[in-house]
Amino acid sequence: MLNEIGKRAKDAAAKLAVTSTEDKNRILQAMADALRENRKKILEANSEDIENGRKNGMADTLIDRLMLNDERIEGMAQGIEGVISLPDPVGRVLWETERPNGLKIQRVSVPLGVIGIIYEARPNVTSDAAALAVKAGNAAILRGGKEAFCSNACITDIMRSAVQNAGFNPDIIDLVRDTSRESATAMMKMNKYIDVLIPRGSASLINAVVENSTVPVIETGVGNCHIYIDRDADIDMAANIVFNAKTQRISVCNTAESLLIHKDIAELALIAVKARLDEKGVTLYGDEICREICPDIEKATEDDWAREYLDYKMSVKIVSSLDEAMEHIRKYSSGHSESIITENIDAAEKFLSGVDSAAVYHNASTRFTDGGEFGFGAEIGISTQKLHARGPLGLPQLNSFKYKIYGNGQIR
Amino acid sequence: MLNEIGKRAKDAAAKLAVTSTEDKNRILQAMADALRENRKKILEANSEDIENGRKNGMADTLIDRLMLNDERIEGMAQGIEGVISLPDPVGRVLWETERPNGLKIQRVSVPLGVIGIIYEARPNVTSDAAALAVKAGNAAILRGGKEAFCSNACITDIMRSAVQNAGFNPDIIDLVRDTSRESATAMMKMNKYIDVLIPRGSASLINAVVENSTVPVIETGVGNCHIYIDRDADIDMAANIVFNAKTQRISVCNTAESLLIHKDIAELALIAVKARLDEKGVTLYGDEICREICPDIEKATEDDWAREYLDYKMSVKIVSSLDEAMEHIRKYSSGHSESIITENIDAAEKFLSGVDSAAVYHNASTRFTDGGEFGFGAEIGISTQKLHARGPLGLPQLNSFKYKIYGNGQIR
Numbered sequence: 006m007l008n009e010i011g012k013r014a015k016d017a018a019a020k021l022a023v024t025s026t027e028d029k030n031r032i033l034q035a036m037a038d039a040l041r042e043n044r045k046k047i048l049e050a051n052s053e054d055i056e057n058g059r060k061n062g063m064a065d066t067l068i069d070r071l072m073l074n075d076e077r078i079e080g081m082a083q084g085i086e087g088v089i090s091l092p093d094p095v096g097r098v099l100w101e102t103e104r105p106n107g108l109k110i111q112r113v114s115v116p117l118g119v120i121g122i123i124y125e126a127r128p129n130v131t132s133d134a135a136a137l138a139v140k141a142g143n144a145a146i147l148r149g150g151k152e153a154f155c156s157n158a159c160i161t162d163i164m165r166s167a168v169q170n171a172g173f174n175p176d177i178i179d180l181v182r183d184t185s186r187e188s189a190t191a192m193m194k195m196n197k198y199i200d201v202l203i204p205r206g207s208a209s210l211i212n213a214v215v216e217n218s219t220v221p222v223i224e225t226g227v228g229n230c231h232i233y234i235d236r237d238a239d240i241d242m243a244a245n246i247v248f249n250a251k252t253q254r255i256s257v258c259n260t261a262e263s264l265l266i267h268k269d270i271a272e273l274a275l276i277a278v279k280a281r282l283d284e285k286g287v288t289l290y291g292d293e294i295c296r297e298i299c300p301d302i303e304k305a306t307e308d309d310w311a312r313e314y315l316d317y318k319m320s321v322k323i324v325s326s327l328d329e330a331m332e333h334i335r336k337y338s339s340g341h342s343e344s345i346i347t348e349n350i351d352a353a354e355k356f357l358s359g360v361d362s363a364a365v366y367h368n369a370s371t372r373f374t375d376g377g378e379f380g381f382g383a384e385i386g387i388s389t390q391k392l393h394a395r396g397p398l399g400l401p402q403l404n405s406f407k408y409k410i411y412g413n414g415q416i417r
Numbered sequence: 418m419l420n421e422i423g424k425r426a427k428d429a430a431a432k433l434a435v436t437s438t439e440d441k442n443r444i445l446q447a448m449a450d451a452l453r454e455n456r457k458k459i460l461e462a463n464s465e466d467i468e469n470g471r472k473n474g475m476a477d478t479l480i481d482r483l484m485l486n487d488e489r490i491e492g493m494a495q496g497i498e499g500v501i502s503l504p505d506p507v508g509r510v511l512w513e514t515e516r517p518n519g520l521k522i523q524r525v526s527v528p529l530g531v532i533g534i535i536y537e538a539r540p541n542v543t544s545d546a547a548a549l550a551v552k553a554g555n556a557a558i559l560r561g562g563k564e565a566f567c568s569n570a571c572i573t574d575i576m577r578s579a580v581q582n583a584g585f586n587p588d589i590i591d592l593v594r595d596t597s598r599e600s601a602t603a604m605m606k607m608n609k610y611i612d613v614l615i616p617r618g619s620a621s622l623i624n625a626v627v628e629n630s631t632v633p634v635i636e637t638g639v640g641n642c643h644i645y646i647d648r649d650a651d652i653d654m655a656a657n658i659v660f661n662a663k664t665q666r667i668s669v670c671n672t673a674e675s676l677l678i679h680k681d682i683a684e685l686a687l688i689a690v691k692a693r694l695d696e697k698g699v700t701l702y703g704d705e706i707c708r709e710i711c712p713d714i715e716k717a718t719e720d721d722w723a724r725e726y727l728d729y730k731m732s733v734k735i736v737s738s739l740d741e742a743m744e745h746i747r748k749y750s751s752g753h754s755e756s757i758i759t760e761n762i763d764a765a766e767k768f769l770s771g772v773d774s775a776a777v778y779h780n781a782s783t784r785f786t787d788g789g790e791f792g793f794g795a796e797i798g799i800s801t802q803k804l805h806a807r808g809p810l811g812l813p814q815l816n817s818f819k820y821k822i823y824g825n826g827q828i829r
Contacts, residue, residue: 019747023770102792108781110791117803118773196627200803215608216631221804242826249828335431357821358435361530369520369824378829379522379820380514391529391612391817392633393805405803408791409769412781414654416661417790 007191010146010179011198014119017176018144022116024173026093032173033136037085039167040132040160044078050159051128058152070126071153081132081160084383088136091382094400095142109411114404116142118200121192122385123148123214125206128156134205135164135178137385141403144177146199148192150206151184158182193218200405203398205386208313223394225386228258228341229313230371233330233356234274235347236267242368243274243346248281250344250370256315258387259342259374263310264289264321265330271323272298287317294323310337327352331359338362340389342371363389363396419603422558422591423610426531429588430556434528436585438505444585445548449497451579452544452572456490462571463540470564482538483565493544493572496795500548503794506812507554521823526816528554530612533604534797535560535626537618540568546617547576547590549797553815556589558611560604562618563596570594605630612817615810617798620725635806637798640670640753641725642783645742645768646686647759648679654780655686655758660693662756662782668727670799671754671786675722676701676733677742683735684710699729706735722749739764743771750774752801754783775801775808 021029040047051073058068100112120143122134131147138145149157157180165175181188193202193214201221204214208227215224232250234243250261266274275298279289289295290305302321309320310333324330334343344366345356353367364374374396376384381399388394394402433441452459463485470480512524532555534546543559550557561569569592577587593600605614605626613633616626620639627636644662646655662673678686687710691701701707702717714733721732722745736742746755756778757768765779776786786808788796793811800806806814 019771019773022773104790104792108785108790115773219628221633221802223804239826245826246828253829353823359431361431361434361527362819364820364822366822367824369822369827370829372829373520373822373827374820378516378520380516390633392635395817396820405807407774408776408786408808410776410778410781410785411765412779414651414657415781415785416658417665417782417784 006183007181007188007195008198010181011119011195013176014144014146014179015198017174018116018119020174021139021144021177022095022118022142024142028173029093029140029142030089032139032168032171032177033085033089035167035171036132036136036164037082039163040078040082040085043163044075046163047073047078047156047159050155053155054153063152067126067152071128071156073128073156077129081129084129084133085136088140088383091140091400093140094404099406106415107413108415111409112406113409114401115407117403117405119144119146119198120403121146121148121195121199121202121220123189123192123202123204123206123210125150125210126152128153128160130205131157131160131180132164133383134385137383137400137403139177141400143403146179146181146192148181148189149184154184190217193220196220203386223386223388223398224390225388225398226258227313227339227389228260228387229263229311229337229339230259230261230341231263231265231334231338231343232261232371233265233334233343233345234267234270234278235327235345235349235352236269237349237352238270238274238346239348240270240274240277244277244281246344246346246368246370247278248284250372251282251287251319252285252317253370253372255317259371260315261344261371262312262314262319263337264319265324265333266321267327267330268294268323268325275299275321282319285317287319289319289321291321292323295321313339327355331356334360334362341387342366342374344369344371363387418595419593419600419607420610422593423531423607425588426556426558426591427610429586430528430531432586433551433556433589434507434530434554436554440585441505441552441554442501444551444580444583444589445497445501447579447583448544448548448576449494451575452490452494452497455575456487458575459485459490459568459571462567465567466565475564479538479564483540483568485540485568489541493541496541496545497548500552500795503552503812505552506816511818518827519825520827523821524818525821526813527819529815529817531556531558531610532815533558533560533607533611533614533632535601535604535614535616535618535622537562537622538564540565540572542617543569543572543592544576545795546797549795549812549815551589553812555815558591558593558604560593560601561596566596602629605632608632615798635798635800635810636802637800637810638670639725639751639801640672640799641675641723641749641751642671642673642753643675643677643746643750643755644673644783645677645746645755645757646679646682646690647739647757647761647764648681649761649764650682650686650758651760652682652686652689656689656693658756658758658780658782659690660696662784663694663699663731664697664729665782665784667729671783672727673756673783674724674726674731675749676731677736677745678733679739679742680706680735680737687711687733694731697729699731701731701733703733704735707733725751739767743768746772746774753799754778754786756781756783775799
């Protein structure tokens with residue numbers, strides 16, 4: 006069954022790869038319209054999921070993530086329309102040359118082919134991911150979590166009908182109708198039909214995909230983000246940025262989880278930052294020096310340095326130099342986003358060059374690592390690996406390239 | 418032991434990533450000089466490998482690939498000097514923007530980190546791969562075949578001493594001193610220390626790495642390359658190109674393995690092509706129509722369409738349309754290189770757009786898919802996957818990127 010979906014997606018992707026921008030936008034508009042028109046049907050399917058969730062004792066916060074309403078469905082439709090307005094990434098000449106033998110070589114952007122997306126609770130990912138994949142010329146094989154199965158199936162069916170009614174092959178989008186662990190594992194071995202797998206969700210989901218997939222993976226999301234307050238920091242700015250990066254939205258991957266402070270301003274900075282974090286009841290886990298300065302800071306264990314709390318919690322450590330801060334980040338960071346707060350340009354440039362993470366900031370909050378904030382319009386996740394794409398995955402990152410070579414009989 | 422090499426490479430890579438172009442070139446020159454100075458030592462180690470090979474009944478062609486001499490060692494040194502002359506790929510601003518909130522965002526090329534290279538017989542890969550990795554700012558962990566172990570170990574030791582004598586950390590290059598299958602498998606799981614694995618060698622080696630590696634892989638090399646002679650082809654040009662693509666060097670991945678001919682010119686084209694291929698004694702495996710035209714063509718089986726012969730053999734099939742040719746290629750190609758021979762520009766553009774391979778040619782030999790021929794100067798392999806890099810892997814493909822974001826206190 007899964008192979009059948011794969012085969013049909015591969016066939017559909019070959020056609021979609023050479024489909025014009027206008028036609029892809031027509032497909033997307035048809036999808037958006039259909040979601041609006043079938044609002045009631047989606048809400049019915051969603052209420053089934055909610056009911057099942059309640060029956061199975063799902064936590065209220067998860068129920069909230071799962072729940073759709075008129076506004077959220079309108080948001081999904083508008084999300085697709087947002088993708089329509091983005092430039093088509095396919096067919097750009099990325100580089101060209103003419104060789105002494107007369108061969109003209111062009112490197113041209115092309116779709117990746119078939120993108121598999123393995124995700125968890127939120128049903129809006131079904132339409133968001135499908136729209137981005139299709140605009141970039143790819144077929145999408147979606148495999149959502151069992152909690153949202155009725156919603157995802159309904160949304161997928163509506164989108165597939167819309168694509169077909171618009172005169173195109175519906176197999177550019179499909180949902181795996183089996184939410185067992187086996188179906189996810191099987192997708193990870195479908196090298197013949199899937200060109201790249203993107204896992205979206207918890208660290209354990211992402212690790213399972215990285216461990217088991219023979220299909221190339223774009224790893225997304227885990228963020229143990231650091232802020233380093235340098236000796237030459239503006240302390241008010243530092244407190245402001247830490248407060249924002251830690252508390253503006255605690256459940257996301259670009260939230261700061263760990264704070265490093267230069268010893269020469271440890272006392273002033275820590276007291277200032279803690280005063281702000283106290284407003285939101287953030288618990289700090291610190292080393293001994295921190296606890297001498299503020300005795301109500303909890304004692305940090307080795308584990309705290311590597312933790313992505315996703316909570317009103319933060320680790321804090323005093324370092325004796327910029328080098329020590331960079332060394333600590335190198336050891337514990339997940340390679341997502343890190344920021345240095347300093348008025349010293351040389352220190353900033355050393356940090357930005359030397360820290361090996363997807364996004365490195367000078368005097369700004371880590372919360373900006375986001376496709377929208379970077380001006381990409383939309384994203385399918387944040388890559389924390391170095392191969393292919395790093396940071397927010399916008400439309401251009403959902404493309405590969407190929408070489409077109411024009412000759413007139415050249416041989417070697 | 419392997420983890421120790423990994424850890425040291427990771428540490429060394431962090432420093433190398435921020436090393437200047439001048440210093441990297443000094444390292445490379447020291448390596449080249451040392452290979453020349455230690456010619457005798459290398460030849461001694463190599464003769465041990467040759468002796469072992471002979472004792473184990475190694476075929477003469479393999480002995481030849483393994484054997485070093487003065488000229489080949491000079492070639493290795495010159496190879497490194499060739500890399501010195503290439504531009505440094507690190508630190509290029511690939512894209513930049515200023516956001517309405519004043520954040521300045523730059524996408525900047527950075528090294529991948531630690532590159533693992535698993536390869537087979539030829540000892541020159543040891544210096545070639547190390548030089549490319551280092552110029553692109555990466556540490557290299559090399560794991561060559563057991564046949565070349567003494568040569569590889571000697572070359573690596575010489576390069577490491579040269580790096581150290583030049584005042585840099587020798588751990589930017591190391592060789593795994595264990596050629597068991599287990600050491601290769603262990604490398605494939607070293608996600609903590611290796612950022613990307615590049616297998617170079619046989620299809621079975623590459624498949625083993627793709628199947629077992631949890632470290633991201635750049636798949637290289639297998640080439641079932643097609644040439645399609647269109648209805649509107651110049652038959653002389655077609656025969657010339659097929660002859661070159663099939664016979665100029667039979668053992669390499671960009672050699673043509675399969676020929677497709679439009680039915681409307683099947684007889685003329687097949688006879689012309691076969692006359693040229695007969696000069697080199699190429700055996701053709703064809704479908705029924707081919708065998709009616711030339712009865713001495715062998716009967717092709719289904720397996721022939723997918724085979725990479727790497728020999729004086731070629732499969733040939735008559736197709737009734739450009740679409741059928743493209744469909745056949747889609748089904749059987751390894752995604753390496755394909756060429757259309759035609760005077761019809763529309764047919765050429767349809768083929769170049771619609772065929773999903775790393776390099777697609779109009780009126781030229783597939784043999785041009787090569788870093789040198791593309792003007793990249795040198796390559797570490799030819800990628801047949803779509804993620805990250807496709808086609809010849811030059812220095813820019815041995816880089817990732819990161820985002821540097823400059824603010825003045827921005828929060829969300």
